[in-house]
Amino acid sequence: MKLQLHVWGPAFGLPSIDAQCLATVAYCSLALPRQAWELVATSDPSVSPTGELPALQYGSVWVSRFRNIVDYLRQYSQGEWDLDQELDESKKADKFAFSSFIESRGQTLIDLSLYVSSQNYYGNTSPAYGNLLQWPNQWILPPKLHSAAKARTGHLGFSSLDLQALEEQREREHSAAAATGQVPKNLIPRPRDTVSTLLGRTAKQDSFRIDALTSEFFEPLEAMLGQKPFLLASDETDLPSSLDCIALGYLALALIPELTFPWLRDAMRAKAPLLSAYTERLRQRCFGSESVEVAHAFAPQSVPPSPLPWRAPGRISLAAVWEHPAVNAAESDSDLSEKEKEIVSTYADSQKKDMYLSIATVVAGTAALVGYVMHTGLLSLAVQGDDEEEEAEEDIVQNDAAFDNVVATDFLSSANLSQI
Template identity: 40%
Template sequence: MLELHVWGPAFGLPSIEPECIAAVAYLSKTIPSGEWTLIADYDTSLSPNKDFPALRDGDTWAAGFNSIIHYLRHRSAYSVDPDGSLTPSQRADSIAYIALLAQHAAPLLALTLYTTHANYYHCTSSAWTAILPPHLNYTIPPARRRAARALTAHLGLQGLDVEDIDDSPLGQPDNNQSISGAYASERKKLEAGARPGVIPLGKRSGVLGALQKPEYTTRFKLDGLAAETLAPLNDLLGEKPWLLNEEDEGVTSLDCLALGYLSLMLYPPLPQPWLAETLRSKYLRLEAYVRRSRRSLLGSRDVVAADVLSLNKFSSDPAALETARTEKGITLPWTPPAPSSPLTTLLHLPQHLIHSLPGAGYIHDHHTHIIPAHPPETSTALAPSTVSGAYRTPTSVLVTFATFAAGLISLVAGAALYHVQTRREASDLVFVTERGRPAGFAAFGEAGAALAALSERMSVEAEWARREQAGEARVVEVDVEIEGAKVGEL
């Protein structure tokens, strides 16, 4: 029996991580029902790369989506390969687009789920809380966020909150209105026959002022980053039901991985849904593809974390477990993880605390990780990177005592670290502007120069009208001689 260990469900999806969703979709397509189980886990100590997804086949572990595919392709008992019918050209496309997802889609998800302050604290952090034991909420979510920041550091968008802006024409802030909300409000006014507000002109308002706001420039850059990922996938999809195949049953590993990333862009109920808005408004075919793929590979029902975790009490009663799954309408083969003792939890705590330290966050390792405890004869072609049977609880009293002491010290250090982090991150709204680029309308070339001239002219006229109404304007008579002629102007 195969065991697929994943981070728990979130946002109605089988997992909070894209590669875990992809692995669930892949096994749903390739492994017959009854030959694999799905486990919502949090103990990564047995995983070769100390992260999920991880596939267990007896004494052999394979970690990471690519490693799981590699392992299943070379196991005679699981010979179903959805990529087996691809042409050489299609295989090349599959490799290229899998790399695209890793290099561009992963940073996009990091930005929308973790780096965006409001999304992380109001949605992502809560989703982690629902699937983790209380003591791990102090280590794993902050570590994931630090890893996401490291992954997106080169983009210059740390701590972004792209829609907490002052969009009021009179300069009165409306903290509850987003860019999309302001647009919808103005549209309703127009449909009701109301006169739209006049855009004031000046150095800090109007078109120039709006374009100079860091919130707007950040949103422009985010739209560009989204296009780098979504536009190529949308073009590859075209009118086909799947990314590479035109057959209705032509799902491939690329489709599974794309579903993992795109579903986390579309479904989470984020307070700042800029990425989902882009997907829904500009890439309609891709949105329909995500919804169709989810129904085909994961089922049409939302996965509820509480329902999945409630199965843990039936770990010793398979019949009651099956009954509970049926009553709750659970279609995926969710199974409780093996119960862990308090000692095991304490022994594994230092590992999570180490991962929570700056510079040691959870960053996906896409290399192959296949570790058999006892290499089977049928897996010699896999060339496993490591052969180890060391994943056992130490039995030596001395080792146990030393580990207990280390765990206790690490627990205190972790609590102190979390206290410092929460103080530092409570107001981490940061806008980073790249230097060396032209500011204002100069960044838009000749069109910007024309807009700048128009804005300056309108500003002068507005200032003259204000002075005239205030009685500050004076009429001056000027005589100008042009080629001997005398012309009088006011």
Template identity: 25%
Template structure:
């Protein structure tokens, strides 16, 4: 089996990565004992879907946690192979909760807590992102978090006023006043996982499985970052110490030594590479996506909330607007000229040689 290559966000905030999905996949590949190298891409535009992690397996590229797990399972690399049918059903339920509830609470404490955002999150992204993304991505992530958290009626505001500055007293006041709903939600999620873990070493016994990778990936960024407001860390260590010890066990198992690194592959199917090599095909794809979205809007309204629809609509038009601006800039400044030939020249998608096209995971929305 050839060495795989994993594109991820780099370590940050005392955690193996600044992104929980990247932590999940790194832990999962170590669980499977797969031979792989890491590329600290630190730019989601490396991926044709605009998200990391991105896995290169031979000539095939796969983006997104669930797609990567599914792809590896098809190759016989399955972290759940020893589970019973009942345990596999439990895996689905607990995995869904972790990827939704724990991730939502992380978004809240990183972006709705303005003190954390200003003092820790924005400066960290600024250090690891290339120019000019360091000035744009943190704000984009904050806007996306606001859209994602809209279902909880969360306000993005300064939450320091009127709270004690002592951490212990602050937490007592937050508990007494019931502020904020997200802290009650995270306690519920912690409680469910803590009860399921019980006295076992791992979620399903004495051997780690896919679920342990997913839970650890989410909890790692609750527990390890040294933020200005360490509320999630405080709740975990004082109220759910068994979960905190569980995270330490997995971290010691999979992240004591650094994974070998490698340079980016020349054939990485990045969004910008697709645009550069075949602008007409790229713009046609975006046009088709936009038209498909508009055409299916009425049907989707029956399945999705208004907040979700607004979020998806803004994302579609932000991509269209961003690409239009970029094209106008490079053409105006003579950086590249765009020539259109006959229609048949663009019939094939530029990455049809092994690229496995990815759609958004059902349980996740991109940030």
């Protein structure tokens, strides 16, 4: 039995769209023999008893979160699969401190880049989730992740990156102006800002705060790395540690994705060129030199071999779809919002209507076919019956003519005998 690592699936050329999942994949790639584990792009947190990804499964044992998985692998292998076994106490302390730093600051920047920035979320992130998720999760999970990221970063005041929030703010201002009663609501001119002007204004308003936020994250890591191959390395012979895996998970999502509004990647390249080169180098070592595609995760047998041990995830059966709690979310006491309930309910209704329409189409087609066959058959019988009637009439006429001939012959014979 192999260890199975369940993660969010590939996106942006990386094996996962989630930083913690990327960190765990990197650790397993560096520490575990390839034949000892499998990578499953489940993209469904409900598979884990804790409702979280990444999740490591070994039989009935489930372990979630990066640090817990690392601890479990160390115990499972009796220290053989421990990337930190050569670290002294000072470096272990640095590992814990910088791991927490990367997770907290890095997650904030990833939230702002992939979720809060409207252009990136609607143009890149949301479609990426659409390629990974099955129904009904593709309707439920992305809005939840979007809302959670906005909630985590709301205190920073970067809502101007969110064009939807800007539009809502403009609507509020429009309604407030109408509420004064001096100008009819329909006569109040609406602002005609384009996306370009909004983004230009956003860059001007938030440039200083974004610059400070990115500097606080990239510059300490750039200084820590220096010319070393890895963050905690003392010389060229040292190996990567779990800190490098954590760093790769967050830095890869900052550097690699080709986004519509790549402000985070531009900041990283400008402020931390050594860190950028380190991220690309470690990415190739852990994930391979080729870009990771969705097909690697869902159809590993149909694409060239990958350095990662992908295993195709199971698919949801039709029965499981209709029994999924989300299908009846609008009528249950779930934690879905009203909009999510409306979306799921609408989609479920449309699916049912499509099913009924398909059934009606099949029935109508079958009835038409049967009607055509019966009509054709009855027509043939009618024609055949008409032919038989005509043949019978001809036989009757012929028989009558023959009878008349016989009668005439007999009459003439009787007349001749009388004359004699």
